[in-house]
Amino acid sequence: MPYEANPADDARIESLLARMTVEEKVGQLGVFADMVRPFAPDVNPEANVRNAAEVLEQVRAGRVGALFNGVGAAQGRQIQRVAVEESRLGIPVLLAADVIHGMRTVFPIPLGEAASFEPELAERTARATAVEATAAGLHWTFAPAVDIARDQRWGRGAEGAGEDTFLGCAFAAARVRGFQGEDLRAHDSLLATPKHFAAYGAVAAGMDYNYVEISEGTLRDVHLPPFKAAFDAGALAVMTAFNDINGVPASANRALLGDLLRGEWGFPGVVVSDYTADMELVAHGYAADARDATLRAFDAGLDMSMQSGFYAAHLPALVESGEVPMAMLDEAVRRVLSVKAAIGLLDDPYRSLDPARETDASQREAHEALARDAARRSIVLLKNKGDLLPLRRDARIALVGPFARDRDNLEGCWTLFGDRSRYVNVEQGLRAALADGAVLDVVDGCAMEAELEGGIEAAVAAARGADVVLLAVGEPQRYSGEAQSRTRIELPPAQQALAEAVAATGTPVVVLLRNGRALALQGAVRDAQAILVTWFLGSQTGHAVADVVFGDFSPSARLPVSFPHDSGQQPFFYNHPRTGRPETPEMSEFKARWREHPNTALYPFGHGLTYGRVEYGATTVAAPALAWDGTLRVCATVRNDGVRATEEVVQLYLHDRVGSRVRPVRELKGFRKVLLQPGQSLEVAFELSRADLAFTRADGTHGAEPGAFDAWIAPSSATGKPARFELLPPA
Ligand code: NOJ
Numbered sequence: 001m002p003y004e005a006n007p008a009d010d011a012r013i014e015s016l017l018a019r020m021t022v023e024e025k026v027g028q029l030g031v032f033a034d035m036v037r038p039f040a041p042d043v044n045p046e047a048n049v050r051n052a053a054e055v056l057e058q059v060r061a062g063r064v065g066a067l068f069n070g071v072g073a074a075q076g077r078q079i080q081r082v083a084v085e086e087s088r089l090g091i092p093v094l095l096a097a098d099v100i101h102g103m104r105t106v107f108p109i110p111l112g113e114a115a116s117f118e119p120e121l122a123e124r125t126a127r128a129t130a131v132e133a134t135a136a137g138l139h140w141t142f143a144p145a146v147d148i149a150r151d152q153r154w155g156r157g158a159e160g161a162g163e164d165t166f167l168g169c170a171f172a173a174a175r176v177r178g179f180q181g182e183d184l185r186a187h188d189s190l191l192a193t194p195k196h197f198a199a200y201g202a203v204a205a206g207m208d209y210n211y212v213e214i215s216e217g218t219l220r221d222v223h224l225p226p227f228k229a230a231f232d233a234g235a236l237a238v239m240t241a242f243n244d245i246n247g248v249p250a251s252a253n254r255a256l257l258g259d260l261l262r263g264e265w266g267f268p269g270v271v272v273s274d275y276t277a278d279m280e281l282v283a284h285g286y287a288a289d290a291r292d293a294t295l296r297a298f299d300a301g302l303d304m305s306m307q308s309g310f311y312a313a314h315l316p317a318l319v320e321s322g323e324v325p326m327a328m329l330d331e332a333v334r335r336v337l338s339v340k341a342a343i344g345l346l347d348d349p350y351r352s353l354d355p356a357r358e359t360d361a362s363q364r365e366a367h368e369a370l371a372r373d374a375a376r377r378s379i380v381l382l383k384n385k386g387d388l389l390p391l392r393r394d395a396r397i398a399l400v401g402p403f404a405r406d407r408d409n410l411e412g413c414w415t416l417f418g419d420r421s422r423y424v425n426v427e428q429g430l431r432a433a434l435a436d437g438a439v440l441d442v443v444d445g446c447a448m449e450a451e452l453e454g455g456i457e458a459a460v461a462a463a464r465g466a467d468v469v470l471l472a473v474g475e476p477q478r479y480s481g482e483a484q485s486r487t488r489i490e491l492p493p494a495q496q497a498l499a500e501a502v503a504a505t506g507t508p509v510v511v512l513l514r515n516g517r518a519l520a521l522q523g524a525v526r527d528a529q530a531i532l533v534t535w536f537l538g539s540q541t542g543h544a545v546a547d548v549v550f551g552d553f554s555p556s557a558r559l560p561v562s563f564p565h566d567s568g569q570q571p572f573f574y575n576h577p578r579t580g581r582p583e584t585p586e587m588s589e590f591k592a593r594w595r596e597h598p599n600t601a602l603y604p605f606g607h608g609l610t611y612g613r614v615e616y617g618a619t620t621v622a623a624p625a626l627a628w629d630g631t632l633r634v635c636a637t638v639r640n641d642g643v644r645a646t647e648e649v650v651q652l653y654l655h656d657r658v659g660s661r662v663r664p665v666r667e668l669k670g671f672r673k674v675l676l677q678p679g680q681s682l683e684v685a686f687e688l689s690r691a692d693l694a695f696t697r698a699d700g701t702h703g704a705e706p707g708a709f710d711a712w713i714a715p716s717s718a719t720g721k722p723a724r725f726e727l728l729p730p731a
Pocket of ligand 1 (some may be wrong): 098142195274275482
């Protein structure tokens with residue numbers, strides 16, 4: 001719901017502002033890691049963890065606008081009581097946390113959930129997350145991450161929706177809607193924070209925190225739209241990125257925070273820094289010292305400073321000297337207070353701080369069921385040679401690999417508060433789906449990153465005695481997430497060796513891949529008969545895997561990131577600009593390709609199989625031309641020739657044949673998940689208008705250009721035959 005200011009709140013905010021000292025104003029701009037209950041002391045270890053008494057003293061003195069990463073309704077109440085009853089003006093604090101993909105119930109990592117191609121699913125999991133997080137005393141989450149990740153070496157792609165902007169926009173908006181619910185003032189509404197503004201996913205060489213060199217066109221067409229989608233869905237906060245953009249750090253970037261965000265987009269909410277990002281202006285060499293960093297960040301439009309304490313230390317003197325006008329300080333404080341008002345905190349400081357709600361377990365079953373459904377809807381079937389999957393329940397199964405019974409790598413890179421006692425691992429899930437006495441032999445084979453003595457021998461023996469091997473291999477969860485960048489996006493060597501040995505037995509292998517990014521699959525893993533991408537699926541991992549393996553659920557997810565042949569192809573994304581020397585089957589000398597590999601994906605964006613057999617008819621356009629102000633229907637018939645009902649993700653791609661800037665080879669512009677019974681045909685149609693053809697043109701303006709276009713309705717970004725149409729110029 002887009003936010004509308006309430007005049008009664010405005011009057012109250014003005015009255016508070018009129019009474020506040022400069023120190024109290026600056027206090028509202030400070031966000032600090034919760035120093036009372038360092039719930040996860042290993043997160044942000046550089047945090048200055050002070051003692052509880054000191055925190056309460058800071059709150060009492062009106063020096064804290066928001067606290068984060070502590071939970072508990074009773075403890076939150078205690079803090080709020082001090083803010084409301086013992087601070088001079090009684091302004092409540094915002095209680096925040098990084099609640100990224102679940103609170104107590106853990107849902108798939110966002111990248112995995114994006115594979116569902118079901119934004120409404122993400123909306124539902126975000127809603128359930130908000131219900132649990134607000135019950136634990138939180139008002140504000142630092143999510144969703146809406147960064148577009150075109151380089152799989154970057155570990156934080158796990159937190160977003162993958163490489164595509166159209167899909168990213170749909171998921172950004174859905175997650176904001178889910179977190180915030182229908183009514184921001186409701187006790188179970190959780191304030192959302194799209195992050196990291198901006199172009200964090202474009203860090204050079206996929207190395208986290210690295211610099212960003214980017215064209216205005218790519219910034220605007222690829223990286224900014226998911227933020228705009230999140231704001232249009234009502235997000236009232238945004239977090240700045242650590243990186244610079246073309247030499248100007250995002251956290252002190254006036255073109256970004258001022259001209260674009262406030263000016264062009266009219267964003268009414270608060271801009272919060274990432275953790276100590278204002279302080280890091282000094283390390284960037286963009287500010288001389290702490291005072292200079294404070295001035296540059298604040299002047300550029302950064303409202304709230306997270307954790308560095310720079311604003312508290314230097315803003316008062318900058319106001320005193322006149323370098324920061326009081327009116328500007330007031331504007332920032334007004335925005336923070338407006339957000340507090342918008343969520344009802346000024347009226348009811350104890351909202352979301354009801355210990356009875358925290359202990360209420362009535363939602364639990366529904367949330368676990370949702371977690372299971374979200375998890376199986378996120379599993380991508382990459383390959384299924386000879387229809388090996390689904391397995392018969394009477395097959396003799398060897399479950400092999402370090403993820404077979406592991407419980408420490410189910411949740412993915414960012415879950416601080418998950419209820420581990422409820423996690424279901426792969427072995428548990430399979431056993432629960434099998435009748436007593438069914439043959440399931442479980443062998444680790446190796447550790448995550450090391451051989452185990454006798455491990456391979458045991459795995460080989462188990463494989464020999466089985467009809468099929470389920471090979472549970474992949475990346476440990478700490479390989480993705482913040483500060484996790486890789487040069488080789490492959491399995492650890494010990495796991496690869498296990499895969500080779502197991503494959504050599506000749507027993508058919510189904511790979512259950514655990515991953516927080518697209519991987520460059522090699523050898524026996526790549527060549528296995530079947531591959532399921534299972535990401536990090538959360539609490540219900542094992543049940544979800546079993547549902548798909550035994551066919552109780554037909555996989556319907558699609559890759560939100562392209563799987564390359566080789567790590568050296570990165571950055572690799574399907575919607576790359578056209579080259580003047582594209583690879584052609586006839587002649588590949590002096591063409592855009594690598595010596596070792598073609599310029600293709602092993603599995604492209606959008607790819608995913610089902611247990612049905614879906615055939616696509618030709619893409620047709622209703623007319624050869626789209627009038628400038630008109631619409632054009634593009635459609636195709638899909639038919640399930642298989643014997644099982646299935647859900648199919650029908651995708652629409654467009655290509656602009658000639659543009660004032662070089663255009664991408666294809667771009668996703670629509671998708672629909674449809675249910676097809678065996679033998680059923682369905683016509684799937686999309687309605688195009690020129691808005692779907694718009695981009696940042698050579699002159700910097702946004703809009704479409706008349707001319708020829710291609711449209712595909714296809715099962716992936718690398719398949720189908722296009723239909724052509726013209727966009728006519730304005731009449
Ligand atoms: C740093 C991360 O980049 C950001 O995503 C997170 O919200 C903050 N730390 C706070 O934990």
